Amino acid sequence: MDISVIIPLYNEEESIPELYEWIARVMESNHFTYEVIFINDGSTDHSWQLIEQLAQKAEQVRGICFRRNYGKSPALYCGFKEAKGNVVITMDADLQDSPDEIPALFHMVMDEGYDLVSGYKQKRYDPISKTIPTKLFNATARKVSGIKNLHDFNCGLKAYRQEVVKNIEVYGEMHRYIPYLAKNAGFEKIGEKVVHHQARKYGESKFMGWNRFVNGYLDLLTLWFLSTFGKKPMHVFGFLGSIMFFIGFLAVVALGADKLWCLANGIPQRLITNSPWFYISLTTMLIGTQLFLAGFLGDLISRSSAGRNDYQISKTIRIV
Numbered sequence: 406m407d408i409s410v411i412i413p414l415y416n417e418e419e420s421i422p423e424l425y426e427w428i429a430r431v432m433e434s435n436h437f438t439y440e441v442i443f444i445n446d447g448s449t450d451h452s453w454q455l456i457e458q459l460a461q462k463a464e465q466v467r468g469i470c471f472r473r474n475y476g477k478s479p480a481l482y483c484g485f486k487e488a489k490g491n492v493v494i495t496m497d498a499d500l501q502d503s504p505d506e507i508p509a510l511f512h513m514v515m516d517e518g519y520d521l522v523s524g525y526k527q528k529r530y531d532p533i534s535k536t537i538p539t540k541l542f543n544a545t546a547r548k549v550s551g552i553k554n555l556h557d558f559n560c561g562l563k564a565y566r567q568e569v570v571k572n573i574e575v576y577g578e579m580h581r582y583i584p585y586l587a588k589n590a591g592f593e594k595i596g597e598k599v600v601h602h603q604a605r606k607y608g609e610s611k612f613m614g615w616n617r618f619v620n621g622y623l624d625l626l627t628l629w630f631l632s633t634f635g636k637k638p639m640h641v642f643g644f645l646g647s648i649m650f651f652i653g654f655l656a657v658v659a660l661g662a663d664k665l666w667c668l669a670n671g672i673p674q675r676l677i678t679n680s681p682w683f684y685i686s687l688t689t690m691l692i693g694t695q696l697f698l699a700g701f702l703g704d705l706i707s708r709s710s711a712g713r714n715d716y717q718i719s720k721t722i723r724i725v
Contacts, residue, residue, distance in 0.1 A: 409490030413480035414498035447474035468722035485570035497561035510564035520592035524562035526602035550585040642700025650693030656686035
């Protein structure tokens with residue numbers, strides 16, 4: 406199979422039929438073999454019923470319906486797991502991503518050898534409350550990830566070689582950082598394509614406001630730490646703990662030596678425990694010990710959450 410199109414959605418009943426017809430038209434005109442996997446992320450409208458109706462008419466339609474709203478990352482995780490195409494395309498369901506971009510994205514992966522191609526919406530039709538946080542977020546993501554050629558990490562329109570989606574784990578809200586996850590997994594050839602961004606035709610965006618900005622930075626910090634120290638948390642906690650313990654130990658030794666010197670020379674000296682430096686040194690040693698133990702325990706439990714990607718699915722269409 407040439408292409409798998411994965412579409413996470415939440416309350417997009419108005420756009421689903423039009424989007425699928427558009428995708429089918431592009432696929433047939435380019436003679437692609439394909440499948441379209443809709444992941445209904447706990448919609449409260451008639452989105453799932455429309456997907457079921459499409460599946461009755463077209464064998465290319467597959468679907469997953471979550472019992473409740475989990476978010477975009479869980480939806481992509483489940484879609485990636487089921488994808489069969491040589492190239493996997495992700496796009497949003499709100500008609501702001503154009504299916505006409507699919508052929509060019511496909512050829513960039515298959516003919517030009519890219520592992521991942523991310524869309525870049527140079528001209529956006531989003532409100533300022535969304536565009537300003539997006540620009541700041543992307544600038545930081547480029548700096549932290551080292552992927553200098555990407556301008557829009559969070560663009561929903563992306564193309565992947567199948568090996569990429571089968572070897573990365575998207576959880577929580579890490580969909581913003583899929584290029585970074587791919588890079589950490591060893592897929593280095595990451596490209597970008599300027600894509601057409603359309604004004605939203607139906608309803609309102611489900612992802613607005615500055616909370617996306619704050620959460621995005623927290624997720625980026627988490628990913629940076631996991632990619633740097635996730636495999637060996639002892640490397641950071643153990644190192645910091647050892648440094649703090651050593652500084653505290655030297656300070657205690659200095660206090661003790663000063664006390665002994667004063668006693669040897671008959672100089673009146675107050676009790677060590679009356680000195681604030683004694684308690685500062687003791688606290689430093691205790692914190693150092695705790696950090697060291699945190700690193701040791703972190704090494705034992707690192708990345709071992711068995712239920713991290715366990716989601717409740719109520720219905721499926723053509724999912725084995």
